[in-house]
Amino acid sequence: MTLVDTSSWIHFLRRNGDVAVKRRVSSLLEQGEAVTCPMVLVELWMGAGSKKDRSDVAKIESVLQNLETSPAVWQTANRLAALCRKSGTPVPGSDVVIAACAHVYGTRLEAVDAHYSTLLSLSNHL
Numbered sequence: 001m002t003l004v005d006t007s008s009w010i011h012f013l014r015r016n017g018d019v020a021v022k023r024r025v026s027s028l029l030e031q032g033e034a035v036t037c038p039m040v041l042v043e044l045w046m047g048a049g050s051k052k053d054r055s056d057v058a059k060i061e062s063v064l065q066n067l068e069t070s071p072a073v074w075q076t077a078n079r080l081a082a083l084c085r086k087s088g089t090p091v092p093g094s095d096v097v098i099a100a101c102a103h104v105y106g107t108r109l110e111a112v113d114a115h116y117s118t119l120l121s122l123s124n125h126l
Contacts, residue, residue, distance in 0.1 A: 041061055
């Protein structure tokens with residue numbers, strides 16, 4: 001399983017998105033490996049301005065497994081946030097929750113957001 005981050009969905013859904021990212025997400029979808037989580041869906045819904053955007057997000061939401069943001073995910077996110085603060089690395093809270101979700105469920109993370117390099121390295125200390 002691979003949790004597809006909002007950053008990769010944006011490339012996948014845009015006509016002029018990065019071709020390499022589009023291929024990776026397409027491959028994950030074709031193989032049945034792509035999953036989502038509530039925080040990714042919230043971010044996608046926030047950006048869904050057009051009717052087509054809303055249709056695309058609704059389709060993602062209806063066909064992909066949605067990993068629950070369980071108490072374990074929130075606890076991991078809190079520990080990860082504390083590690084970010086301790087290391088002096090500011091990271092958006094939504095990215096912390098998404099990385100924690102991937103960590104708790106043991107999934108890979110498909111993302112083109114530089115924050116995840118930091119979060120993945122810090123998650124090794126959880």
